Amino acid sequence: MIAVGQGFDVHQLVEGRPCIIGGVTIPYEKGLLGHSDADVLLHAVSDAILGALGLGDIGRHFPDTDPAFKDADSLKLLEHVWGLARERGYKLGNIDSTIIAQKPKMAPYIPEMTEIIARALGAEVSKVNVKATTTEWLGFAGRGEGIAAQSIVCLLQDVISS
Numbered sequence: 510m511i512a513v514g515q516g517f518d519v520h521q522l523v524e525g526r527p528c529i530i531g532g533v534t535i536p537y538e539k540g541l542l543g544h545s546d547a548d549v550l551l552h553a554v555s556d557a558i559l560g561a562l563g564l565g566d567i568g569r570h571f572p573d574t575d576p577a578f579k580d581a582d583s584l585k586l587l588e589h590v591w592g593l594a595r596e597r598g599y600k601l602g603n604i605d606s607t608i609i610a611q612k613p614k615m616a617p618y619i620p621e622m623t624e625i626i627a628r629a630l631g632a633e634v635s636k637v638n639v640k641a642t643t644t645e646w647l648g649f650a651g652r653g654e655g656i657a658a659q660s661i662v663c664l665l666q667d668v669i670s671s
């Protein structure tokens with residue numbers, strides 16, 4: 510059986526916060542604001558997986574009103590979400606993501622992001638793709654006010670036939 514899901518997230522860029530995207534801390538003058546570490550890419554990946562499982566979104570599993578998730582490491586949240594997929598017998602088919610950011614430049618960090626996501630999902634790196642795009646200076650991302658990410662995932666579940 511195949512299950513697909515998609516995820517989308519946005520976080521504001523502000524001074525005085527680290528810029529953590531895809532589990533990588535990127536040197537930049539601003540960082541992403543959130544209750545957790547605000548890792549916009551890992552949030553989109555987590556939401557895509559929860560969508561494929563029909564289990565809502567990360568706000569439902571990790572409420573931003575719960576102090577337990579203050580400054581939470583989004584990689585830990587993703588690992589928890591992947592556990593929900595694993596316990597239902599799913600493995601990763603593939604996952605494709607896009608980071609939407611005018612700045613900073615993501616390209617140098619994409620291989621490391623890809624490896625981190627693949628490791629968290631117990632999958633080969635070849636099953637994970639991460640891209641980046643600017644918005645040609647248009648909109649909130651183009652003005653540098655925030656960064657968005659979107660992901661689409663395909664999960665595979667073995668069906669045992671008798």
Ligand SMILES: Nc1ccn([C@@H]2O[C@H](COP(=O)(O)O)[C@@H](O)[C@H]2O)c(=O)n1
Pocket residue numbers: 609610611612613614615616617640641642643644645
């Ligand atoms: N924050 C970003 C945005 C884009 N890139 C890379 O630059 C290439 C060109 O982007 P366009 O928006 O002009 O299509 C794109 O292929 C990305 O790989 C980036 O590294 N960081």
Ligand SMILES: C[C@@]1(CO)OP(=O)(O)OP(=O)(O)OC[C@H]1O
Pocket residue numbers: 518519542543544545546547548552567568569571572573574578579581
């Ligand atoms: C991750 C959580 C929980 O700490 O908080 P944020 O970092 O604010 O992220 P968001 O994508 O707004 O929603 C999910 C949250 O509940």
